[in-house]
Amino acid sequence: MWSRGWLAALLLVVSPRGAEAAEVPIPGNERAVEVHGFVSPGFIVTTSNNYLAKSRRGSFEFTEVGINFTVPITDKLRSGVQLFARDLGPTDNYTPRADWFYLDYRFEDWLGFRAGRVKIPFGLYNDSSDVDAARVPILLPQSLYSINSRDFLLAQTGAELYGRVRTRGLGALEYRIYGGTIFLDIASQTTVSAQVTNLDVPYVAGQRLMWETPIEGLRAGASLQALRLDADVRLPDRPPVSLGIPAVLWVGSAEYALHDLLLSAEYSRWVARLESNDAVVAPPMRAVSERAYAMASYRINEWFQPGAYYSLYYPDVKRRSGREAMQHDVAATLRFDINHNWLVKLEGHFMSGTAMLSADLNDGRSPAQLDRNWGVFLVKTTAHF
């Protein structure tokens, strides 16, 4: 599969037509289908601890492929679908899925309606977090945009109201309000120590409000999301346990993007409760996690753009000591745009803490047993059109 990803990337870039949008707008031909796509193969290696994949020995299981089709049906009505597949360590293995699909009716700029499977607006970058070409870092700050939470946080099946309102002298307000459910793949949630036999998200609902301030390039906002996850889990030598996890997530965001400079910072807390029918196996609990980052990038010239960020994550704000109770991440990226449709990135991380590591990838060793300080190095190349 890896070689197929490379082959597709090569074809996109080498083909003389590959470097252009697939749909060439012709005057009078405004209802044409627009096609866009990307292929992003990557490599990850860590100095110790396995992260996302069996990374200690180096892993090429770090690839995404996507293609989308958008059709303007009328001036106000649009439809689209994106097919997506990825390989991330032991998960997905290029299983294709409909990443999003929708009908979008925009009455006016201040009021639009989407229905279908739509990306969840949470923070600045959640709805574009799987698009490598849209950002500088290979890994967005994982405290907030965890690649492992993609199934839970990326898209919901339901409806959304959105719009943008200009205010005289005060900039503009952009809002998105949504509600629906999330269909999860049971197999992808099963671990070595637990088998998930039923998984359901009865609801997910939320909003994002962004204020585009009168200062050119500066926007700030807040996102709020509530959801509930119900699961039946079978543990070895135990009767099945029914779990319920209601959660509320919020994030405050600020971004300054002007000319070639991009600065952003976000702060978030996720409040989750655990309910169960077996207090011995799964005692009820409430946890508040803390997540934050600050990020900067600057485009030096047409082909070179370095960036860096610091990200922190505490799974439980009441417990901030111990390697498994924290994750500090200092990252630096070099992005090289070979041409307008092909880029290469190099990235290094210094990690302190093991809160984002899993025992499943680390031979059953718990995060408390893993190395406290470790490094991650990544290479990724993306072809897109």
Place this chain on the structure above:
Amino acid sequence: MRVLEHAARLLLLALVALLVSRGEVSAEPAAPAFVVIVHPENPANALERSFVAEAFLKKTTRWPDGGVIKPVDLPPTSATRDRFTRDVLKRSVAAVKSYWQQIIFSGRDVPPAELSSDEAVVQYVLTHRGAIGYVSGSARLGDAKTVSVR
């Protein structure tokens, strides 16, 4: 001394004539780096820079009379697009491309049509009532209407 002054004036005139003949100094006012054009029936004579920027980022999709705005771009390699993007959108072309990557792959919209030449942009603007485009200052505009950007 008079002879020297006369000689200096002649030298200066010769230098100016040489530069003019090489096109480095023009007797005509320099053409602007770009001009913004709309359909001849569009009533606008001047537009706010922020309105034009939002139209090209598709944050604003309607003209004041309710008609649909149809922005049209030149290719990303175009010097005219580079200047227009920096002056009006206040970003680099690459930054705008990244913006559209976010929009395209999150399923929110698609970027403006991209045409290969000034002539194609003028033709598009002339055949679409809601169109807005930009071309180099030296382009032949035909009946397309220029609007100033404040």
